[in-house]
Amino acid sequence: MADSKEVTTVQAATILISTIIGVGVLPLPLFAVRAGETGAPFITLLGITIAAFGLFIVTKLGIRYSDKSIITYSEEILGKWLGRFFSLFVIMFFAILTALAAREFGAVVITAVLLETPLEVTVLVMLLLAAISARNTMNTFAYIHNFYIPIILAPVLIIVALSLKNANFLNVRPFLSSNIEDSFFGALTIAALFQGSFIMTLIIPSMKNPKSAMKASWWAIFISGGLYLLLVLATVAIFGVEEIKRLYWPTLELARTTSLPGNVLQRLDVIFISVWVIAVFTTIFATYFLTIHSVKQLFRLQDHKMLAYFMLPFIFILAMVPQNIVQLYDVIKVAGRAGLLVTIIYPAVLFMIDVLKSKRRKKGESKQA
Amino acid sequence: MLLLVITLLLSLITGCWDSREIENRATILAIGIDNADSNAEEKEDEINHLNGKIQIPEGRMIELTVQIAIPGRIPLGPQIGGGEKSPVLVVRAVGHTLEDALLNIQQEVATEVFLGHLRLIVLHEELAREGVGRFTDYLRRNPQIRRTASLVISKEKASEYMEIRPELERVPSLYLAEMVDSLIQMGKFPPTFIGMFWSILSSKGQDAYLPYFKIKGKSNIQINGLAYFKGDKMVGKTQPLQIGSFMAGIGAKQGGYGVFIKAPEMEQVVLVRAVKRKTKVKASLKNGKPYILVKVHYESEIEEVDSTHPSHIKKEYLPSFEKEFSREASQSLEKLIAETKESKSDIFGFGEHFRAKLPKYWNKQVKTKERWQDIYENLSCEVEVSTKIRRTGMKAK
Numbered sequence: 001m002a003d004s005k006e007v008t009t010v011q012a013a014t015i016l017i018s019t020i021i022g023v024g025v026l027p028l029p030l031f032a033v034r035a036g037e038t039g040a041p042f043i044t045l046l047g048i049t050i051a052a053f054g055l056f057i058v059t060k061l062g063i064r065y066s067d068k069s070i071i072t073y074s075e076e077i078l079g080k081w082l083g084r085f086f087s088l089f090v091i092m093f094f095a096i097l098t099a100l101a102a103r104e105f106g107a108v109v110i111t112a113v114l115l116e117t118p119l120e121v122t123v124l125v126m127l128l129l130a131a132i133s134a135r136n137t138m139n140t141f142a143y144i145h146n147f148y149i150p151i152i153l154a155p156v157l158i159i160v161a162l163s164l165k166n167a168n169f170l171n172v173r174p175f176l177s178s179n180i181e182d183s184f185f186g187a188l189t190i191a192a193l194f195q196g197s198f199i200m201t202l203i204i205p206s207m208k209n210p211k212s213a214m215k216a217s218w219w220a221i222f223i224s225g226g227l228y229l230l231l232v233l234a235t236v237a238i239f240g241v242e243e244i245k246r247l248y249w250p251t252l253e254l255a256r257t258t259s260l261p262g263n264v265l266q267r268l269d270v271i272f273i274s275v276w277v278i279a280v281f282t283t284i285f286a287t288y289f290l291t292i293h294s295v296k297q298l299f300r301l302q303d304h305k306m307l308a309y310f311m312l313p314f315i316f317i318l319a320m321v322p323q324n325i326v327q328l329y330d331v332i333k334v335a336g337r338a339g340l341l342v343t344i345i346y347p348a349v350l351f352m353i354d355v356l357k358s359k360r361r362k363k364g365e366s367k368q369a
Numbered sequence: 370m371l372l373l374v375i376t377l378l379l380s381l382i383t384g385c386w387d388s389r390e391i392e393n394r395a396t397i398l399a400i401g402i403d404n405a406d407s408n409a410e411e412k413e414d415e416i417n418h419l420n421g422k423i424q425i426p427e428g429r430m431i432e433l434t435v436q437i438a439i440p441g442r443i444p445l446g447p448q449i450g451g452g453e454k455s456p457v458l459v460v461r462a463v464g465h466t467l468e469d470a471l472l473n474i475q476q477e478v479a480t481e482v483f484l485g486h487l488r489l490i491v492l493h494e495e496l497a498r499e500g501v502g503r504f505t506d507y508l509r510r511n512p513q514i515r516r517t518a519s520l521v522i523s524k525e526k527a528s529e530y531m532e533i534r535p536e537l538e539r540v541p542s543l544y545l546a547e548m549v550d551s552l553i554q555m556g557k558f559p560p561t562f563i564g565m566f567w568s569i570l571s572s573k574g575q576d577a578y579l580p581y582f583k584i585k586g587k588s589n590i591q592i593n594g595l596a597y598f599k600g601d602k603m604v605g606k607t608q609p610l611q612i613g614s615f616m617a618g619i620g621a622k623q624g625g626y627g628v629f630i631k632a633p634e635m636e637q638v639v640l641v642r643a644v645k646r647k648t649k650v651k652a653s654l655k656n657g658k659p660y661i662l663v664k665v666h667y668e669s670e671i672e673e674v675d676s677t678h679p680s681h682i683k684k685e686y687l688p689s690f691e692k693e694f695s696r697e698a699s700q701s702l703e704k705l706i707a708e709t710k711e712s713k714s715d716i717f718g719f720g721e722h723f724r725a726k727l728p729k730y731w732n733k734q735v736k737t738k739e740r741w742q743d744i745y746e747n748l749s750c751e752v753e754v755s756t757k758i759r760r761t762g763m764k765a766k
Contacts, residue, residue, distance in 0.1 A: 038725075112512045166565065170718070171572075173725035239564075242571035246509065257516040257564045267515055 005205075009212040011142040012203050014149045015286065016055075016196075016220030021152055021227065022283030023104045024193035025276065026249040027329070028228060029235040031193075033244045035186020039177040040241070044232045046183065047190025048225035052218075054344035055197045057351050059217045062204035064354065066211075070201040070347065071297040077354050084298060086346060091294045093335075093342045095311070097195060098287040099318035100332055102126050105280045107325050112252060113273055123319050129281060130288040131308045138206040141289055148278050155275045156227060159268055160234045163258040167237035185337075191344075192336030194224070198343045199286050202293055248325075252276075288315070392440040394483040398457065399542030401491040401527030402504065405430040405463045416476050428503060431496065433470035434461045434528040436542045437478065438486070456540050459531050467507045484513040488546035490520045490563070491527040491582070494596070494603065502601035505567060516564030519549040522596040522603060524583040535588050545590065549580060552592055556625025556643075559616050570601060573738045574720025574731075578615070581606045597709060597716045599742060604712040607705060613643065614702040617665045617754075618717040620648030627672055628697055632689040639682070640673040641694050641758065652722035654730060661719050661750045663702070669694060670760040682761055691756040699754040706750055713742040720745065 007015075029040065036043035058070070065073040070090065075083035106123040114122065133144065197220065204213050235250040238257065244250045255272035292311055296304040322328040436457040460477060464470025475482045490508075492501060508514050523530055530545065538544035552558040558580055569577045576598050583593035594606045595615055607615065613626030624643030631638045645668040653660050671690070674682065709716055720741040724731045735741050 115512070166560070168721075170721045170725040174728040177728060238568070240568045240572045242573060243568040246571060253516060253564070257562075259517060267517065 005208050006139050007142045007203055007206045008208055009216045011146050012200075012207055012213060012216035013219045013223075015142055015145040015203055016200060016216065017224045018145045018149050018152055018279065018282040019196035019199050019286035020194050020220065020224040020283075021279050022193075022196060023101045023108075023280050025156075025228070025231060025279070026108060026251050028190070028193060029232050029244055029250040030247065031189045032186065032232050033236065033241050033250075035182050035189065037177045037241050038172055038174055038236065039183065040236050041172060041229060041233050042175055043183055043186045044190050044229050046187035048194070048221065048228065050187055050191035050340075050344070051194030051197065052221045052225070054191070054340070054347070055194070055200060055217050055221055056214075057344070057347045058198060058200050059204070059213050061347055061351050061354070062201055063210055063213055066207075067205055069205055069294070069297060070350070071294050074350060077350050077357070087294065087298050090342055090346070091291055091298065093339050094198075094287050094291045094294070095315055096318060096335055097339065098127075098130070098284055098291060099315045099321075100328075100335060101280065101284050101287065102130075102315070103319040103322060103328060104332065105277075105284070106319070107328060108249060108252070109273075109277075111325075112249070112269075120320070124316060126281065126284060127288075127312060127316055127319070130284045131312050133285050134289045134292055134308045135305045138203075141285075142203075142206075144285070145282055148282050152275060152279045152282070153223075153227065155271055156231070159255050159258055159272060160230055162260065162268070163234055163238055163254050166257065167234065168240070169237055171237050171240040172233060188337050188340060189333060190228075192339055193228070194221075195336070195339050195343045196283055196286055197221070199290050201347075202290055291315075393480050395478045395480045396438040396483045396486050397435045398438050398486060398540065399436045399489040399491065399531060399545065400487065401434040401493075401523075401529075401531045402467070402496060403432045403434070403493045403527050404496050404499075405432040416473050428465075429499070430463055430465055431467070431470060432461060432463050432528065433467070433474065434459060434531040435474060436531050437482075438540070455534070457542070461528065467504050484511060485515070487514060487518050489542050489549070490518060491523050491530045491545075492520065492579075493527045494522055494524055494581075494606075496527075497522050497579075497596065497598075497603035500601045501598075501603075502570075505570065505601075508563065509567065514563075516567075517562045519546055519561070519580075520563045520566055521545075521549065521580045521582050522606075524581065524593065529584060530582070530590070533584065533588050533590070535590070548590065548592075552580070554623075556616070556621070556623035557592060558595075558612055559619060559621040569718070570598075572718075572721060573736075574715065574722070574724045574741055575718035576600070576714045576716050576742070578716045579603075595716075597712065597714045599712055599714040600738065604714050605708065607708070611701065611705050614698065614705045615716065617646055617648060617667075617698065617702055618663060618706070620646075620650070622646065624667065624669070628694070629675075630690055630693045630697065632686055632693055634686050634689055635682075637675040639671050639675065639690065641669050641690060642672045643698075644668050644670055644759075650717075650719065650722050652719065652726050654727065655749070659723055659730070659744060659748055661722070661748060662753070663717075663751070664753045665698065665702070665755070667694065667698065667754065667756040669756055669758050671758060671762060687758050691758055694756045694758070695754040698756070699752045702752050702754070703750075706752070710746055710748065710750075713746050715742065715745040719748065719750075 032040035032043045061070070061073070071087045074087055077083065078086065102123045105126055106119045109122045110117055110119050200213065200217060204210050207213060231251055235244060235254050238254060239247070239250060247253050252269060252272065255269040256267050258268045260268065292304050292307045295307060301307065322331050436459055439456055439458055460474050462470050462473035462477065464473050471482060533541055535541055535544040538547065553560050561580060566577050566579060569575050578598065579596045580592055581594040581596040583591050585591045592609060594609050595612050596603050596606045598604060610626055610628070613624070622645055624646050627640050627642030629638040630641050647666045649664040651662040671682065706717070723735065735744060
């Protein structure tokens with residue numbers, strides 16, 4: 001890669017955090033409650049663990065090949081053609097992920113805020129923004145994420161803190177309440193919300209000090225996972241399990257139920273929505289960036305700038321495929337779980353093959369000597 | 370390329386799809402819902418359905434009375450009470466469902482109906498006794514509705530509350546909404562708002578409750594008790610003082626009610642007011658049967674001594690007052706529990722304690738809300754109250 005290596009460890013962590021926190025925060029408590037009833041926080045924790053495992057592998061692999069991303073080192077591990085074949089899947093998946101995030105964003109915005117605005121416009125504007133920003137280099141990319149992270153984290157924490165006055169902690173008990181199978185699939189759905197962390201494979205080659213990538217990964221999972229867990233705890237404690245099952249976006253309702261003390265603002269959903277728009281933007285921006293850079297590396301292109309606009313119509317059309325909100329969430333669930341094959345299983349397989357290969361290589365060397 | 374830029378820019382000058390100026394909105398501040406008269410069906414014009422052609426929902430028709438804010442007449446800043454011109458417009462319509470009636474109202478109002486500032490929904494008691502579940506769907510679905518709006522039950526027709534003109538505030542519905550808020554702050558009523566009502570309504574181990582209003586005199590409104598529900602149907606109401614007992618049962622911290630206490634040592638009665646309370650609810654199984662122990666601790670103060678003849682409070686009297694107060698409080702709470710048991714309405718949420726703390730029992734024996742309501746009818750329950758009187762006011766004697 002020709003990029004200068006200037007991304008610091010803190011920047012790497014913030015990129016991960018703001019990429020992970022995205023559209024998913026809104027339906028997150030619903031997913032968790034559907035799978036685990038009052039055990040929702042536990043399911044979330046399980047999901048975070050699975051996601052952490054995936055990120056751990058991706059980072060480990062990245063450190064072993066600290067100059068390359070998964071697109072390039074997979075060719076080395078699996079052989080040229082097999083590696084390219086799987087890289088196509090990675091690219092396709094992240095194109096779909098970008099499209100679905102944009103679509104979910106559009107769906108929320110036109111149901112909750114801008115009732116008259118056409119869906120196409122909200123989706124297109126968001127994608128266009130991401131495409132324009134994705135033309136930048138890795139450094140600018142890192143700066144943009146770094147800049148937005150306090151704006152994303154602080155308001156969410158404030159809303160959770162303020163809302164807790166209506167909390168009833170009987171609602172989160174008993175802590176474990178569903179069978180193993182449901183818990184597992186629920187945890188997979190939650191883990192799927194963390195898939196943006198795959199961006200790590202693209203960051204490592206640009207890091208000043210790739211060895212500290214692991215530290216960045218841990219911090220990122222710790223902070224974003226902590227925030228997710230807090231959100232699930234707060235929504236379940238405030239609404240109760242049965243009520244959450246009736247809400248599409250419990251986190252948004254949480255903001256709607258919360259008011260600033262002293263009647264300054266009687267509902268905080270306006271603030272929350274604007275913060276959430278930023279969070280969604282950083283996520284879509286990152287997955288878009290990942291998609292076009294992967295394409296660039298796969299086809300050995302010199303420049304990614306024109307590619308940003310070239311991809312736009314495809315992603316937009318993908319985003320328009322689901323017919324309605326019910327279908328949209330079905331697709332998100334299926335795509336999310338299938339995506340775990342790409343973001344966790346595939347790197348895990350790569351990692352194992354690589355370890356075996358290097359062992360054999362060592363053996364071969366020692367025999368020769 | 371230039372053409373592309375121009376077309377893109379052109380699309381921008383059409384402006385914002387969702388821009389609506391304040392004066393182009395019919396901002397609804399409060400809604401009153403009543404049962405419609407029996408001849409309502411004839412009154413409704415064919416707006417959302419053609420008569421006899423399309424399936425219409427069963428159940429009685431409702432009459433909706435709404436207060437719409439008149440732009441420019443809502444005063445900003447400090448308010449000078451009761452101007453000559455009313456700042457609100459009252460509109461009525463009938464309908465089969467809430468949205469049906471609202472659309473009928475829309476048909477009469479030039480500007481677009483806007484529910485984002487809705488502060489209060491008043492339900493007539495008669496209608497609440499038939500069930501409120503039919504209104505929750507629309508209110509949950511509509512993104513404009515605030516979850517912090519208040520929902521109250523009225524003794525009189527809800528439409529009367531929409532037309533009442535309180536002297537203390539120019540905007541009637543704001544006065545009513547503020548009243549609910551300040552009652553909560555003063556400890557006269559446990560926290561309640563529509564979102565909370567929904568949460569309790571959907572929970573499995575608790576039944577909902579709402580404030581119960583009554584009109585006093587020409588333009589005063591009194592909080593006259595607590596309406597309690599079984600499922601989505603109102604089944605009874607308490608006396609105002611029993612709200613205090615109820616708050617003790619659910620563990621609301623803020624105390625607000627006072628009672629007269631007569632201690633054997635003293636001839637006069639004293640008024641003792643609860644300031645703070647702490648409640649512990651213990652759920653357990655006794656011989657396989659659910660058993661609840663409610664422990665309440667009051668922090669109180671003496672507010673008034675009936676002083677027809679001179680007297681003063683001695684140090685030794687205080688424990689006796691405390692004992693009396695505890696006895697009164699526990700009796701009153703037991704009575705309230707007994708009353709709600711009779712109506713199978715677990716407003717205290719004891720069921721939630723069993724669900725949370727004894728999941729095995731709950732999953733085996735209870736599982737549904739209806740089953741819990743049946744169990745609640747025969748629940749064995751004990752109340753323990755302790756009191757500390759900390760202050761006696763500014764008077765030394």
